[in-house]
Amino acid sequence: MEILVCVKRVPDTAENEFQLNSAGNDLERDDLVYSVNEWDNYAVEEAIQIVDNVGGNVTVVTVGDSESEEVLRREMAMGANNGILLSDDAFEGSDGKGIASILKAEIEKGKYDLIMTGAQADAAAGQVGGMLAAMLDLPYASLVNKIEVESDTKIKVGREIEGGNQEMNEIELPCVLSIQTGINEPRYVGIRGIRKVAQVEIPVKDAAALGIDPSSVGDAGAKVKRVDYFVPVLGEGAEMLEGSTDEIIKQLIERIKSKGGLA
């Protein structure tokens, strides 16, 4: 099975305290720690496991700047066979549809049985996979937490739905799936694994190489544009307890008691 997994380099939410820049139109990005989108690791792990079982290749692809190469290498250290970087200044400011159409151009140059994305990335949109499928006229399932290969032309997939229930579907290949966390346990990638793939050539393709009209993607082609960032104010906010740990604990116990949380 030929599998393509779309991956993205994103700011790590566990590692960063996000600050706005002075103009308020972007995050202060200089000191941010980036990593591969959490969901994409699960997708790559699943692809590797499928190929281990039925044969084939795993290719990872990303739309990004030169720094995005590091996430391709990380996923190749996990076991992906090939990496492709789609990069062009004209891609900057793309909305979900723009990213999907850039990926589509690359996908049409290959022949893939299965295309995977993460369920969502840093902007929590969860859009690229479903858009890509519709553009390619392929069937789609989102939030996939189980895949069983039935034949060369059909797979069975479980989707996670509300309450942790699982919706089982049969879906024709080729298809696009967005992968939910928890489907597997992504393997650990050590420094040695990264070193092994450090020298592998990763092709970089720009708009011209992909046959994309630059005005149809990026900021120029986007219908949906982020205007600014701001820090949300929801409700009153918590009463913050301050002082020595002893004082804080005393105040906290009083409050928990008054709310019926301690006998």
Added chain:
Amino acid sequence: MTQIFTYITYKNGVADDIASEYIAAAKKIDPAATITAVVTGSGAVLDTVAQSLTSKYSEVIKISNEALAYPNAEVVRKALCNVLDKSAIILAPHDTFGMDLCPGLSIKMDSAFAADVVDFEGIEGGKLKLVRQELGGAVSTHVSCDISNGAVITIRPGAFAPVDAAASGKITDKPAGDLTAKRRFLEVIQAEVGDVDITKSDVLVSVGRGIQEQENIAIAEELAEAMGAVVSCSRPIVDAKWLEKGRQVGTSGKTVKPKVYMAMGISGSFQHMGGVKGNPYIVAVNKNPKAPIFQVADVGIIADILEFMPELTEAIKEL
């Protein structure tokens, strides 16, 4: 004039709460918009839902077909493309169904797409201004969405106050058209029930990724024991297999209604907080003063849970 269609999801013949929340959302998009509910399905269940909508909406479109009995997103998408006006705004819930349906629907409608919207600030010059969040709720953004060719928008359940608009609407039946699909729904497998029922406890000590290592779960268990509470958790803890699925709080886990909810090293994503109901007293301990959880908690403490929890446990034991 803005035409807004609201896609009604339902369970066991009862429309989801989002049916009323859409009305508030639509009014924020354009107070003068024409709002039409759209509901798909088959048989008596569909009739019941459609009928119930007439008390809220003046126009209800009903698309009935056996292939729509279960909401398979691919089939629903075809029906909506066959029936709805492509220049309209279509609202759907940002839940596991809306996420499945809407990105592809926007492509087939050739319209703009915005996901998980929490607020609207009206239309100006063909652009709809809306508010959404990124990075697990750590930052919000204003987004400008070109609606000149219509839009598909998913809204966050619970983000808009339900409007109980009184109406005596009329139902229009529309044929679904061609519904052939490459994805076939088989069955729904119910979540397994674990050995501990977190929904029964008045107090939950809930741990998130801040717990850092599996061994540290014991620290939360000691606190829970001292409080007569039960340990629950956020999703990454279940994904890592440190606790069983039955302990997970959130939209894809359990809905809990405790008196006191202790969020320990949990950032406060909407999917997690979506499982915390009944307005409990929320205690948040987090080392990041900017964590979104502090916006929804009642009381907050900036601390390392690995140090704070043992001290709290000791203090409670000494009471």
